[in-house]
Amino acid sequence: MFTCPNCKEILCEEDKRYVCKNGHSFDKSKEGYVNLLLSQASSKKRHGDDKAMVSARKRFLSGDHYAHLKDALAKKIIAFSDKKDIKLLDAGCGECYYSEGIKDQLGKCGIFADVYGIDISKNAVAAAKKRANDFHLAVAGVNKLPFADDSLDVIISVFAPFCAEEFSRVLSHGGIAVRAIPLENHLYELKAKIYDKPYLNEVTAFDEPPFEIIDCYDIKKTVHLPTNEVINDLFLMTPYYYKTSESDQKKLFQIQSLDVTTEFRIITYKKH
Numbered sequence: 001m002f003t004c005p006n007c008k009e010i011l012c013e014e015d016k017r018y019v020c021k022n023g024h025s026f027d028k029s030k031e032g033y034v035n036l037l038l039s040q041a042s043s044k045k046r047h048g049d050d051k052a053m054v055s056a057r058k059r060f061l062s063g064d065h066y067a068h069l070k071d072a073l074a075k076k077i078i079a080f081s082d083k084k085d086i087k088l089l090d091a092g093c094g095e096c097y098y099s100e101g102i103k104d105q106l107g108k109c110g111i112f113a114d115v116y117g118i119d120i121s122k123n124a125v126a127a128a129k130k131r132a133n134d135f136h137l138a139v140a141g142v143n144k145l146p147f148a149d150d151s152l153d154v155i156i157s158v159f160a161p162f163c164a165e166e167f168s169r170v171l172s173h174g175g176i177a178v179r180a181i182p183l184e185n186h187l188y189e190l191k192a193k194i195y196d197k198p199y200l201n202e203v204t205a206f207d208e209p210p211f212e213i214i215d216c217y218d219i220k221k222t223v224h225l226p227t228n229e230v231i232n233d234l235f236l237m238t239p240y241y242y243k244t245s246e247s248d249q250k251k252l253f254q255i256q257s258l259d260v261t262t263e264f265r266i267i268t269y270k271k272h
Ligand SMILES: C[S@@+](CC[C@H](N)C(=O)[O-])C[C@H]1O[C@@H](n2cnc3c(N)ncnc32)[C@H](O)[C@@H]1O
Pocket: 047, 048, 049, 057, 091, 092, 093, 094, 095, 096, 097, 098, 118, 119, 120, 121, 124, 140, 141, 142, 143, 157, 158, 159, 160, 161
């Protein structure tokens, strides 16, 4: 259950809004998600991914080019979560591509997941609600999660900011966080098409006290991108896009297909 960002009491879901016992009320959007960022905090200019990035990611992920990552994340949850009925949060959920697939795969193994998703981008959460209408979705930040202490069983964090202190607060004892980060060679061939001197990615430090790391698993796979549209969607959904000059961006217009390395690390953390 979501909690009220004003007073931390439980929010009860009604048809068109969420309301706490102190009368703080949050209307649902027309899509059905709720914005739990307080107005003062939400007045900053750019909030998470913009519409173009969200649309590009939606098209790209729908092609299942990253299905191997989705499958690997589901396997880790099945291996390390010992409950049959779990509350799962997708933190920095984007359009919930991964959590939607994971819920299905857990279901096939007899595990029911009640799924929550939060993201700081309204565009992302609106797209997520269209993909997964049965998920509980809110606009919120990873640094101030709208959940009570010890109230969730599993958190997934896929290419999104990881806030160990807050994730550990909301997870129950024995709960797990499963995180995916890109490794050195991830999308190297895409960068090689754009930059004269392509660089390797810097790998994010992933030790996150107070969590214990219980598993660390690397995946590497070459993915075939069959059209110019797919290549451009992949580029647009990455942080490289905004760091690249217009003339370098145009280099991708000529390319009709590309084999590209995907390289991820999946880290599973446990709260004691
Ligand atoms: C690279 S995208 C990944 C989205 C999704 N997990 C996926 O892999 O498809 C990163 C996401 O984190 C969100 N984000 C960025 N900062 C955030 C924050 N402080 N709190 C919550 N979400 C955030 C962005 O809006 C974006 O949707």
